[in-house]
Amino acid sequence: MLVKKFVKLATFGLLAVSLMACASQIRQQSTRGEFQSVTEENAEEVYAQIDIWDLYEVCRALLTTEKYSQLDTCYNFLEQRANSEVFWVTMGYYYNDDMTQMVLHELQAEKYLGLGDLEKAIYHADLSLAAQARNPRMPSSSFLFADNDHNAKKMDAIALGVKIMALEYSDRDNEILPYLKRLEKRVESFNIDQSEYFSMTSRRWLAQYHYASGDYEKAYMYATRDDRDSLDFLGDGLLTAFTAPMSVAITGTTIDEFHFVRNLPLRIFSYRSAYKTGRLEEARKGFDDLLADGRIANFAKLHVSVLHDRAQLAMTEGDMNVAYDNLSKAIDVLESQRSALQTENYKLGFVGGKEQIYADMVGLLVDQNRVAEAFEYAERAKARALVDQLAERSSFKRPKATAASTNDVLRKVQQLEMESLQVASASGTGTQNRKLQLKALKTELRDQDAELSSLISVDAIKLSDIQLKLSPNEALLEYYQSGDAFFAFAITRNSIQVVDLNGKGLTEDIHAFRHAIQEEEGDAYLPKAQSLYQRLITPVIAQVDMPNVTIVPHGPLHYLPWAALHDGNGFLIESRSFRLLPSASVLMYLDKGNAKGARALLALGNPDLGNPDYDLPGAEIETKEITRKWPGSRVLLREFATEAVFKEAAPAFQYLHLASHGEFDAENPLTSGMKLAAGNGEDGLLTVDELYDLNLDAELVTLSACETGLGEVANGDDVIGLTRGFLYAGARSINASLWPVSDEATAYLMEQFYDNLKRDNKAEALRKAQRATAKRFNHPRFWAAFQLTGKV
Known part of the structure; x- marks a missing residue:
């Protein structure tokens, strides 16, 4: 048995060398310069040169690196070819219609989970699992593997993982158990012949699920378990040699970085679950090692996530300077891109998402009595929400005098941002130059058209600039809420104060108040009107005791009929004139x-x-x-x-x-x-x-x-x-x-x-x-x- 195993491993090594030589030829034919940017115009030409299995790996690489717009183009070509070429032949495997559908739907399922569209994720995961059930084994003529359906098992594991996580995020916990048992069985069934890489796929999803559901010990177990008996052949040998060169050439990611990001989710979950289970030293060292590795800067969403993790660990340990440093870096990364980093909430089972990063920063600064900075970060959070909404717009019509020049700058900004996402080395001279160019262009745009600039990037507004826009008899009351964290900033021309409120159940209370006003008869609304007044106005009434009040709501407060709030003696409009603003920074643009x-x-x-x-x-x-x-x-x-x-x-x-x-x-x-x-x-x-x-x-x-x-x-x-x-x-x-x-x-x-x-x-x-x-x-x-x- 031992001899057979040795022979088999030797065969692996020989074949790997052969395939690496083959891959070297592929790389010579498919250089990064040639495939660095795949556009709608050249996609057909580029993808037509790729074997259909390689095209699948390119799509998966784009999914792994979260380049969703390029992924859609790749997927469309993959689907067309899969439907027209009848079957695929690769390394002795052929894919019939069922297996083709399994592959296609597995990609779509994971994409939609990453984008947060849970219904579509479940829909495609179900179709992928159904295809696997119709044809559970993949016939093969390959001599290499004792068990020929390992690829199918890997894709089945992905579909199961997506289904489990989508159900978890949809609060459909009662449906998860059968899929969870199947995924656990996948981990136990893997052996050395199939490589730790495939076990790692299942363990990643199991760690993610148990972390999201709060079972941190199990998450830690699956994230740190090592199934390798001797070598991770498919993970680092065959995959690198056969598919990686083409994939990394098109995605703009080096082979080294490709493997780094492929293994990153399990590493992150191991450190997170270590933190949650009290293994603080292990978690701290893990996060610090990741942040010291320059490669992580290439993957903005994961980078932001780890910076936030490290900040939360620092807050737990009472090291507020380290917490502030990592939160500020996370926010800088968030704000360095126009595109919304919106998928971390689902991609890694992240609790909160980017809004929580801002909320943690605001809370930390309030605790340190750095009120002006806390207010400015609250404004930046609102600006980020608007930029996210408008991230897909490629142009904005402006008055004739400035339209051509501002949109020309905007196009250059977008081009540089896209190039920055496609270039592999964040520490390279080319990328650093792009960052400098991007910063200069954004400054130019802000100088040309400050309001347009505010729609495509987060421009920090100083408290002093806001105060200058207030009249002497006016107070600005800005609310900021994230979960139960809830603050009210009371601002006049000469002062700012912050009051820590309670955000628990606020959305439900506003909904009940609106329902009472619209649907119920008599004075049924009155207790709710008074309760919300006591909650929102009374704590700051001394700070906003002026005849004119500007209210800047946040979240559910945008839906609140402020005029109907009641202090026990009368409605709010009986004592004050007020207006609303979507954010305080809008004051800078109202006089145009x-x-x-x-x-x-x-x-x-x-x-x-x-x-x-x-x-x-x-x-x-x-x-x-x-x-x-x-x-x-x-x-x-x-x-x-x-x-x-x-x-x-x-x-x-x-x-x-x-x-x-x-x-x-x-x-x-x-x-x-x-x-x-x-x-x-x-x-x-x-x-x-x-x-x-x-x-x-x-x-x-x-x-x-x-x-x-x-x-x-x-x-x-x-x-x-x-x-x-x-x-x-x-x-x-x-x-x-x-x-x-x-x-x-x-x-x-x-x-x-x-x-x-x-x-x-x-x-x-x-x-x-x-x-x-x-x-x-x-x-x-x-x-x-x-x-x-x-x-x-």
């Missing part, structure tokens, strides 16, 4: 433009949406009544209230009034928008994404009628996208409702509001209109939905 030369009012009401169920006769009456009192106004109703006419005419008007339905999607905020009539090349939905291409010069945009605010309490990103879109397009203020309001009450409130605008600023005009409406329609459901965002 001059609408004095614009025409008065453009109003679109009750557009014809092709379905009588969507008709809003009350909105039509409201629109006619408002425009009747504004000379020089233009009113567009029914089939004339089109998206195309609005885009064409809106830039010429000082006030814009849209009385229609809204369509809001918290999962994809940029597709949310206002429903108008279709025609002339427009589909009738004025989306948030389209707002960033408008060029308005409006003092006020009013969004009135059904669902122009938001229905369900979510994370607030949809509100940020909508309000920021109108502000960026050139509106100084937005007046929008949080829920559908009756036709009669809305018409009355709007009539009062526009009358008041002739004498008062916008915030005071709305406050007076709401108070007048409350006298006629007592319940806050009729008047509390409307709130002003932007300039007063």
